[in-house]
Amino acid sequence: xxxxxxxxxxxxxxxxxxxxxxxxxxxxxxxxxxxxxxxxxxxxxxxxxxxxxxxxxxxxxxxxxxxxxxxxxxxxxxxxxxxxxxxxxxxxxxxxxxxxxxxxxxxxxxxxxxxxxxxxxxxxxxxxxxxxxxxxxxxxxxxxxxxxxxxxxxxxxxxxxxxxxxxxxxxxxxxxxxxxxxxxxxxxxxxxxxxxxxxxxxxxxxxxxxxxxxxxxxxxxxxxxxxxxxxxxxxxxxxxxxxxxxxxxxxxxxxxxxxxxxxxxxxxxxxxxxxxxxxxxxxxxxxxxxxxxxxxxxxxxxxxxxxxxxxxxxxxxxxxxxxxxxxxxxxxxxxxxxxxxxxxx
Amino acid sequence: xxxxxxxxxxxxxxxxxxxxxxxxxxxxxxxxxxxxxxxxxxxxxxxxxxxxxxxxxxxxxxxxxxxxxxxxxxxxxxxxxxxxxxxxxxxxxxxxxxxxxxxxxxxxxxxxxxxxxxxxxxxxxxxxxxxxxxxxxxxxxxxxxxxxxxxxxxxxxxxxxxxxxxxxxxxxxxxxxxxxxxxxxxxxxxxxxxxxxxxxxxxxxxxxxxxxxxxxxxxxxxxxxxxxxxxxxxxxxxxxxxxxxxxxxxxxxxxxxxxxxxxxxxxxxxxxxxxxxxxxxxxxxxxxxxxxxxxxxxxxxxxxxxxxxxxxxxxxxxxxxxxxxxxxxxxxxxxxxxxxxxxxx
Numbered sequence: 144x145x146x147x148x149x150x151x152x153x154x155x156x157x158x159x160x161x162x163x164x165x166x167x168x169x170x171x172x173x174x175x176x177x178x179x180x181x182x183x184x185x186x187x188x189x190x191x192x193x194x195x196x197x198x199x200x201x202x203x204x205x206x207x208x209x210x211x212x213x214x215x216x217x218x219x220x221x222x223x224x225x226x227x228x229x230x231x232x233x234x235x236x237x238x239x240x241x242x243x244x245x246x247x248x249x250x251x252x253x254x255x256x257x258x259x260x261x262x263x264x265x266x267x268x269x270x271x272x273x274x275x276x277x278x279x280x281x282x283x284x285x286x287x288x289x290x291x292x293x294x295x296x297x298x299x300x301x302x303x304x305x306x307x308x309x310x311x312x313x314x315x316x317x318x319x320x321x322x323x324x325x326x327x328x329x330x331x332x333x334x335x336x337x338x339x340x341x342x343x344x345x346x347x348x349x350x351x352x353x354x355x356x357x358x359x360x361x362x363x364x365x366x367x368x369x370x371x372x373x374x375x376x377x378x379x380x381x382x383x384x385x386x387x388x389x390x391x392x393x394x395x396x397x398x399x400x401x402x403x404x405x406x407x408x409x410x411x412x413x414x415x416x417x418x419x420x421x422x423x424x425x426x427x428x429x430x431x432x433x434x435x436x437x438x439x440x441x442x443x444x445x446x447x448x449x450x451x452x453x454x455x456x457x458x459x460x461x462x463x464x465x466x467x468x469x470x471x472x473x474x475x476x477x478x479x480x481x482x483x484x485x486x487x488x
Numbered sequence: 489x490x491x492x493x494x495x496x497x498x499x500x501x502x503x504x505x506x507x508x509x510x511x512x513x514x515x516x517x518x519x520x521x522x523x524x525x526x527x528x529x530x531x532x533x534x535x536x537x538x539x540x541x542x543x544x545x546x547x548x549x550x551x552x553x554x555x556x557x558x559x560x561x562x563x564x565x566x567x568x569x570x571x572x573x574x575x576x577x578x579x580x581x582x583x584x585x586x587x588x589x590x591x592x593x594x595x596x597x598x599x600x601x602x603x604x605x606x607x608x609x610x611x612x613x614x615x616x617x618x619x620x621x622x623x624x625x626x627x628x629x630x631x632x633x634x635x636x637x638x639x640x641x642x643x644x645x646x647x648x649x650x651x652x653x654x655x656x657x658x659x660x661x662x663x664x665x666x667x668x669x670x671x672x673x674x675x676x677x678x679x680x681x682x683x684x685x686x687x688x689x690x691x692x693x694x695x696x697x698x699x700x701x702x703x704x705x706x707x708x709x710x711x712x713x714x715x716x717x718x719x720x721x722x723x724x725x726x727x728x729x730x731x732x733x734x735x736x737x738x739x740x741x742x743x744x745x746x747x748x749x750x751x752x753x754x755x756x757x758x759x760x761x762x763x764x765x766x767x768x769x770x771x772x773x774x775x776x777x778x779x780x781x782x783x784x785x786x787x788x789x790x791x792x793x794x795x796x797x798x799x800x801x802x803x804x805x806x807x808x809x810x811x812x813x814x815x816x817x818x819x820x821x822x823x824x825x826x827x828x829x830x831x832x833x
């Protein structure tokens with residue numbers, strides 16, 4: 144696995160990165176002739192793993208992938224992958240024989256035997272879903288040349304859960320919406336998103352809290368529309384609207400509430416630089432405020448990269464890579480505070 | 489009035505100044521032949537003021553005093569005197585014709601027509617009550633040469649409130665007890681003090697909260713004992729016991745809870761240095777933690793003087809001296825934060 148700085152999805156160098164941390168396309172695919180994962184026997188799961196490992200690690204692919212057998216890995220290693228948004232919590236905790244294949248830079252990953260046989264994702268910093276879609280489609284085509292996908296001429300790609308049937312594609316963006324949170328307008332955004340049949344989730348996807356004011360917004364409709372249609376609506380209409388709404392809220396803070404804004408963002412930096420013990424939740428909250436301050440030009444001398452990387456580095460399993468696997472409780476809070484101080488001198 | 493830095497009682501340079509901010513002796517005296525203030529007519533109050541002004545401003549005294557007619561002064565000026573512990577809240581708000589006489593360095597002050605005709609106080613930094621008592625007794629003798637005090641051979645000095653009859657003397661110390669607060673032992677100290685018939689009050693005396701973890705401890709018995717007896721018990725037995733107790737609690741924090749202690753004191757400094765808006769109460773709380781950190785050697789490069797002075801400078805009326813009398817609300821919180829940052833670069 145790469146060093147934490149190697150993950151581009153949290154580098155925040157892409158378009159609209161003041162609001163969009165990263166974007167992602169995920170495709171759900173299943174292999175014809177095998178039952179879905181939840182009804183497959185252990186033997187069938189093993190067969191699938193064997194089959195897909197051979198295909199994914201084949202040198203003919205442009206993408207050189209690294210294989211992680213999750214059934215063999217420790218729970219700490221699996222949690223590290225969850226923190227890096229490379230596997231889902233469900234995949235980490237599942238009882239199935241399962242694995243993940245990762246590209247060197249971690250922008251491409253394939254979960255094997257999660258809810259579907261294959262769940263491929265491509266991640267990129269900022270908002271650049273067209274490029275991401277192109278890349279994942281090319282990859283998907285390469286795989287499809289080597290295996291029969293479960294596909295129905297009328298319904299499209301068949302998936303374990305009906306919500307994914309059709310294109311099997313899900314587009315999502317990880318948005319940083321601190322100003323909408325401060326101005327209490329985040330609930331309006333949530334309601335509007337719901338009406339547009341979008342899913343709004345927290346930092347770790349389904350069922351997670353919106354730590355650090357991050358909201359993962361994704362389409363829920365995969366049936367009856369083509370990928371370009373879904374993408375067009377999502378990328379050109381919906382996401383820009385939320386981005387504008389957040390930027391508008393940030394302008395209001397600048398124009399109408401500057402002293403409160405400055406107080407909030409400078410205190411956050413002060414706390415991050417001063418704390419000797421800090422929990423993950425507080426660290427995320429303070430980093431979110433700091434990120435707001437930096438994107439609005441209220442705090443100088445701190446790079447957005449540094450902050451984006453810290454969101455990842457303050458997570459428990461990432462900290463344990465440095466501090467040791469047994470590091471917990473106060474010791475972990477101390478290691479977190481110490482790491483943050485070293486990054487924000 | 490002197491600049492705020494001129495007040496020695498908050499400079500913290502005296503003995504035991506890690507725990508004792510300042511000490512004070514106050515004498516209550518009344519002039520024979522006049523009713524107590526609360527039953528005196530306006531004319532009698534005026535006569536007293538005239539009489540005492542002549543005596544107190546007389547050049548024969550060693551102490552050159554400055555006269556402030558509180559009936560003529562603004563409520564902001566009176567509040568400034570309260571914040572400097574030179575007059576009581578009651579004296580600031582009273583309806584009586586009243587005044588205060590102050591020495592140049594503000595270590596000696598005489599309230600006229602507070603509860604008693606004269607309430608003299610001498611303040612000093614740290615714990616040095618013997619010297620303070622010597623100085624106030626010399627001053628008292630000078631006054632007594634020029635006016636007849638209400639005195640009874642059996643009861644001693646007569647005062648408006650029976651609790652002050654006898655010596656009329658009250659000894660008090662302003663203690664900084666942050667460790668006893670953190671370890672939740674402050675209530676035990678309060679109870680023990682009560683059993684010893686001591687009064688434990690907040691930063692602004694009677695009825696005030698213990699802002700900044702300051703506790704003003706004073707004797708309540710003035711009858712049936714001589715000043716040296718009261719002082720001996722107070723200074724040699726009681727106050728050293730509380731000081732030891734606080735120091736013991738500080739040692740425990742150092743030995744058993746160092747990371748929490750460091751976290752608390754560094755966060756306080758971080759907040760003070762970062763805040764762009766701060767209220768008086770939060771400022772006092774953070775300064776208290778910072779003071780603890782400095783006295784325990786956990787924070788370098790900040791002088792105790794600076795902190796002690798800030799406790800005074802962050803008070804509303806003191807801030808208004810710089811920021812303008814109309815400065816209030818957010819503007820005042822901004823001025824406070826800005827002043828603190830300039831003092832703690």
